[in-house]
Amino acid sequence: MRAILITEFGGPEVLRLVDLPDPEPGPGEMLVEVSAAGVNYADTHLVENSYLSAATLPMIPGAEVVGRTPDGRRVVALVDNGGYAEKTAVREEQAHEIPEGVSDGQALALVVQGVTAWHLLRTSARLVEGESVVVHAAAGGTGSLAVQLAKSLGAGRVIATASSKEKRDLALELGADVAVEADAEGMKERLVEANGGRKVDVVLEMTGGPVFDASLAALAPFGRLVTYGMASRVPPQPVEAAKLMGRSQAVVGFWLMHCLSRPGMYREPLAELLAMTADGRLKPQVGGVHPLSGAASAHEDLRARRTFGKLLLDPSR
Known part of the structure; x- marks a missing residue:
């Protein structure tokens, strides 16, 4: 072969x-x-x-x-x-x-990135209806699904970041309420402005480095930043426990591999996502x-x- x-x-x-x-x-x-x-x-x-x-x-x-x-x-x-x-x-x-009506590409979009997006919002961030959600790399495999799932779970405002106008336009088509430039410079201010002048409740972050730092700075009290990648290959600044305590914030890590040994954490979300795709509620x-x-x-x-x-x-x- x-x-x-x-x-x-x-x-x-x-x-x-x-x-x-x-x-x-x-x-x-x-x-x-x-x-x-x-x-x-x-x-x-x-x-x-x-x-x-x-x-x-x-x-x-x-x-x-x-x-x-x-x-x-x-x-x-x-x-x-x-x-x-x-x-x-x-x-x-x-x-x-794979159910009827789901293409090869759609199925592949769900098996890692779809299940990851599902757990980022439900398991790690524990999204509450009405909360604001920032999705970095919102036109990517995980991000494009997280935007749609956040809306379906009742997010109050979905803020997408992406590196080009075309990608930001795609995020808006998929349901994001606003899409902003992905550059780390000025990121905190753009996120707060996009949320109507308020700090944000949930951030799904996979870039690392200055983007992680700016996202944490934009987080509201009781906000959760979920980190699931380091695409920049640059580590963020160390997170200080005292600062998290003083702001009532959480930083949560997620790696899909830990779901595979726990009954129901892989097959059940995947089955749900495949069904949503088959009936048109989700568009990988x-x-x-x-x-x-x-x-x-x-x-x-x-x-x-x-x-x-x-x-x-x-x-x-």
Whole structure:
């Protein structure tokens, strides 16, 4: 089979297309013929070994796939690694059948980014109806879904940030009440202004560095900042417990991997999101499809912030 293999850590240049033997499913696993693989920003960290968990070489990257099982079922699945390939072995408990009316790209947008957006708002932020929500990178895979979910959960005001007018316009189309420039300079002031002069209740933050710092400064008493990434690769300033106490604020971390070992925290939200997509209540955004041989260019586009929505790889090309 054709697959992307990395034998050394680094940037997009280490992603190489090779021919490998088909994988052999182990106990509790099944073989899936991959029709599309999802690309996540976390993949760019994984290939340079800067992610939350250490990687080992050699490795086929890719954490999510859509495809067919040997008995013909169409499934979307989360995998440990191995998604950037024509075939992969999938643990049966992490495969979910796709309902009619949901495309491959839509399903892939939900399996990591959709479930993440669901937990950011419900589990980590514990959003209360009427509260204001800031969604950074609001045109991205997770952000574009978080904007829609925040509105469906009764957020009082959804404030989107994005790096271009086109991305801000998309966030507004998806339901954001206002969209502002994503640059860290002046971020606190823009967020407060966008919320009618009041500090904000919830921030979903995945950039790190000065954007994290400005977002925390814009947080109201009893506000929650949920951090789930560090796309800038720059750490924020240390968070002081005394300052959090003095402002009655919370900083909450989220990593989807912790949901997989807890019954109901992965399959049930995914089933809900798939149903919402099937009946049109949720509109996952598919931002582009690269050939498998173009995995490096997909990573380059992600790192350069040239993408929106969900990015896919097509193993047939």
